[in-house]
Amino acid sequence: MTRYCTVVPISGPRRVLRKTYLEGYTIPKNTTVLINLHSLHNDKSQWRHPEKFLPDRFLDEEGNLLSHEGLIPFGLGRRKCLGDSLAKTCIFIIFAEVLRRYSVEACAPSTGKTVFGLTAAPEKYKAKFTPRFK
Template identity: 35%
Template sequence: MEKRKNDGSSFDEEGLLYSLLDLLVAGTDTSANVMCWTLLIMVTYPDVQAKCYSELCLMLDSKADELCYEDRSKLPYIQAVQHEVLRFKEAVSLALRSVSQEVTLLGYTIPKDTRIMVNIESALHDESQWKHPHEFNPSNFLNDKGEFLKPDAFIPFSAGLRICLGENLARMELFLFFISLLKNFEFIWPESSNAPDLTPVFGTVNTPRPFEVRMRKRLT
């Protein structure tokens, strides 16, 4: 702030506070919530879990060291699954924004300083943008060759200049946590429980309903 105070910068202590809050929320509550959704979806779709583990094993066999975040480009199916979790069960459905100058959108004039809501859920389930908009299907992020691709409609971290400050941190955490758990455990739905319920509890962050999951230690 001191270095940029003569450059017309608007970054101040209040902005710093909100930036740190974004990082904290992205690194704790939201990321933990996405991991819960990931585990629930793994036990709901065991075939997807098995395919993720097979891809991970092939990668582990080719590396002497532990996997790192940079290895994600060599794991297209796992990348597709993680992105599909974020699309299918978005953590946040709406984002509040303020228009910095008067704009015209689809024939409507939006005055300066108007508060608007970004409908994230609508974009993530748009039938014109996704191959399977209303079901969990990792092929939404795979091309015909099985390569990972990310459509423009994928905006789980919001949109515009004020996109979530913690996006990169959250992506790294989710990838490393998931492959570490997947490498060591198989996720199993308890036989005594009812069928998995994917109905979210809506709130500031959309959470799964309370559930239990068995974790069986992998032998290899």
């Protein structure tokens, strides 16, 4: 899996089940917490150039897919998003079919800016799709 931006920047809410100590802070039992996925996915101690789209960061020398514990776009554990496998499968099928049918070319370079709201999305851009078959 590659990442361009964190689509849902905050995960949660979650409830702390017992008194917890984290990074010098005490979190009391039954505290509601939110997880800042945007911060995690842009942590320079975890990622080389987190602001850049670098799909090769998830490939080893032979081109095999690597996983990274710092990438959790669908959450973790019992409360992991139920749509995880469906979303990944749909994205793969649609992307593969578009690339099979069309040659895709950017009309202008992207600035890489993200439009933030309840979810995050890339800025508007234009691309030219040329059919591979006639």
